[in-house]
Amino acid sequence: MSKIKSLIKNLRPMGQCAVITGASSGLGMEFARQLAAQGIFLVLTGRNEKALAALAEEIGVSDCVVIPADLSKVRECIDFYGKAKKYKPDILINNAGFGLYGSFTAASLSKELELIDVNIKAMHVLFKLFLRDFVKQDRGYILNVGSIAGFMPGPLMAAYYSSKAYVIRQTQAVYTELRRIKSNVNVSVLCPGPVDTDFNRRAGITGFFKGITAKQCVSCALSEMRKKKLTITPTLKITAIAVMSRFSPVKLTSYCAYLVQKGKQRIEE
Template identity: 40%
Template sequence: MKALITGASSGIGRDIARVLSEMGYDIIAVARRIERLEELKKELKTNVEIISLDVTNEEECRKLALRASEIDVFINNAGFGVFGDFCSTDLDAELKMIDTNIYGMHILLKLFLKEFKKRDSGYILNVASLAAFFPGPLFGAYYASKAYVLRITQSIAEELRQEKSNVKISVLCPGPVKTEFENVAKVSFGNETEKIGKNIILSSRTVAEYAVKKLFKGKMIIVPGFIMRIAVLMRHILPDKLLSRAVFFIQSKKMLQEKTIKLNN
């Protein structure tokens, strides 16, 4: 058994690699930061191959997809966000984010899916965000990019169902997660939200375990955390105008010193 994970150098991707390795899967860990992958390789007990790759490079993505025939589980996780009001954020940073979150994700998804369909087996997990369900003032381009991941997954899932395919595809939509977001992006998930309860902010390990469990059970939309699942239900009740105001209030609380910040996987 073998799994390939993009964005495996930190956060959810890194912990999914740990969970799958503990289940006996050999791992192909993919990310830009090779030194972080080296650390992961030393930690895991199963066979680990590391690949330094930028998913915005189409040629590199096509080369990586040549490995699809040997992969049982594909975790399509690479991505980052640019935080700040739309007119103040850096355009080049946003375009890089769109290339990573949509362009690179789309290329790998299509190429791996084609190979999986040929043999009529395999699991694909696209990593989106709870943001995919909501309008996102102060984080607009990121929210929109994750909505793309959610919708493309839903569309493909129905195509596979109609074809009676044995290939399974899921999308992970976590809420706030204790990862490098706070350190790298300088966004605080503590204080205000943690007062509400532990179910608001989950560890990346908890999210990874839940995601893998639900992936193998065939759950299509995976939302870790009871409160986050309630939030998704509220999305269908409250008008977008009210949701936009609520998201603006929450995001404005997170703006500390810098207006534009990046989250790197």
């Protein structure tokens, strides 16, 4: 009887299934809304169970499943993968991440290590585990969420910028590996500039530039992902910055990034 129950629990409607990390807020929540509107079954994760439950209620509890996890712990990443794969996903939105403000000598080491755990390690673990399944089934999309920050050094936010460089390079390398084996699986990396979400508040800072909406960013990301674009920059301005950063002297780019970060104000929680 319990076997039948667990079989029923793991059944999902026919069609596509997307796993979304960081679904409890900001971009992840918007990915959930837009993919649900396309009739895609969702596996949602994050730590904030209340926010995830409210999102599931909004989307429809039969159209998604919530599996809470703290992705800063590798064990929880692997357990989450084990539970999520039962739904046979064919899309992974590898989105969970956060920023940290402060000079390298001042920033908290434990917070930086947590950032590396979420932005790099969890991204890496889930990317690899889901990709292995997608390659076996020879279909699927993985969208890793990087940032324009990954194209340059980021004084006063060094760990965050460096973590996003990892996301970009890892995705670009795997993209080529997949093309060489003629796989139908596609990987993309989304590199937004500022987006209006909880990102700045969590990083303890105010924004410097006005952000685009999560809706605008996600609708561009999903449409470019379907076109199998490798590196996705959601606005012309951000595309221009990405191109310029490739050709400018690194000390100049780093100084410009410093000025932007210096212009931000700290906010107390």
